[in-house]
Amino acid sequence: MNDTLYGTRDKRGYWTPDRRPKRAPIFIWPAQPKAILLWLFGYLKYNFAFVAISLVAWVYLTPSVEAMREFGVGWVSLILLRNAALALLVYGGWHALLYIRRRQQADFKYNAKWPDTNSSTFLFGSQTAENVFWTMCSGVPVWTGYEAFTWWMFANGYIPYVEFRAHPVYLIALLSLLPVWHQLHFYVIHRLIHMGPLYRVIHKVHHNNVNPGPWSGLSMHTFEHIIYFSSVLIHLLVPSNPMLAIFQLMLSALSPADGHLGFDRIVTAKEKHIDTNNYYHYLHHRYFEVNYGSSLTIPLDEWFGTAHDGSQEADEAMYKRIKARKYARGLSH
Ligand SMILES: [Zn+2]
Numbered sequence: 001m002n003d004t005l006y007g008t009r010d011k012r013g014y015w016t017p018d019r020r021p022k023r024a025p026i027f028i029w030p031a032q033p034k035a036i037l038l039w040l041f042g043y044l045k046y047n048f049a050f051v052a053i054s055l056v057a058w059v060y061l062t063p064s065v066e067a068m069r070e071f072g073v074g075w076v077s078l079i080l081l082r083n084a085a086l087a088l089l090v091y092g093g094w095h096a097l098l099y100i101r102r103r104q105q106a107d108f109k110y111n112a113k114w115p116d117t118n119s120s121t122f123l124f125g126s127q128t129a130e131n132v133f134w135t136m137c138s139g140v141p142v143w144t145g146y147e148a149f150t151w152w153m154f155a156n157g158y159i160p161y162v163e164f165r166a167h168p169v170y171l172i173a174l175l176s177l178l179p180v181w182h183q184l185h186f187y188v189i190h191r192l193i194h195m196g197p198l199y200r201v202i203h204k205v206h207h208n209n210v211n212p213g214p215w216s217g218l219s220m221h222t223f224e225h226i227i228y229f230s231s232v233l234i235h236l237l238v239p240s241n242p243m244l245a246i247f248q249l250m251l252s253a254l255s256p257a258d259g260h261l262g263f264d265r266i267v268t269a270k271e272k273h274i275d276t277n278n279y280y281h282y283l284h285h286r287y288f289e290v291n292y293g294s295s296l297t298i299p300l301d302e303w304f305g306t307a308h309d310g311s312q313e314a315d316e317a318m319y320k321r322i323k324a325r326k327y328a329r330g331l332s333h
């Protein structure tokens, strides 16, 4: 596979795709109906995978609602085990494929280097070991805590339990908007934890990964996990159904795996590959002060002047912005 047909690798080993991240067609005027339909199809297809996982988890791998009326070690442990297994499967699966088997070597990899295995930056001296630690020992328990709490609220009728049979249109409309809520919530908390002490104490753990791999996705400080998974609390405010809340959590818990692959394209067969849509967030890991949104689905970064598409012009604009901020800070002292 020749990745030079799709981008360029510079002398330092950084690979830049020719195709730049673009805002979703729903935010482009004049409207392009065909592009909007294609985009909508992609949006639904991607999120359908998480709907399917949520349904299977609910039907086959969740204790009965009656059992969840009272907190108990038994049922909470079952959910913890299920979530740990899912995390191992999804994060471990991507990692095994791309970083252990190295199925496509460094083709389409943004950074030609492999994760550090001998660095004092990381716990246990290894990026992957640190990433697995934060994901499994903090991410999965916090995710499970939110899930158990949400189930307990629904099971006891403390929040409205809207039945699919009674309000299918409402629930499907709400379900299809949840990924948008996920992105909005992420943008707000992400900007917050980039501020001074919050960054140094909390968010730095995630940013240790300047060369991210799948396990970096949920490699966050416990406080970040607590605010990151809090997007599910919307189901306490908006009448909903447990299936939708589980979907919200699955999306938060598992989508960072494919959001941090470190590869622009996954080779599926000879000369065939699929776009991972990773570049936008990869640039956040590389440059820190750009692309706070997880993607350009909602062009928040463009509206607030923090978007970076990997081009030289975007680079220059970023340095200008940083310089102006430093200058303004200097004046205020
Ligand atoms: Zn990240």
Ligand SMILES: [Zn+2]
Pocket: 190, 194, 203, 207, 284, 288
């Ligand atoms: Zn960040």
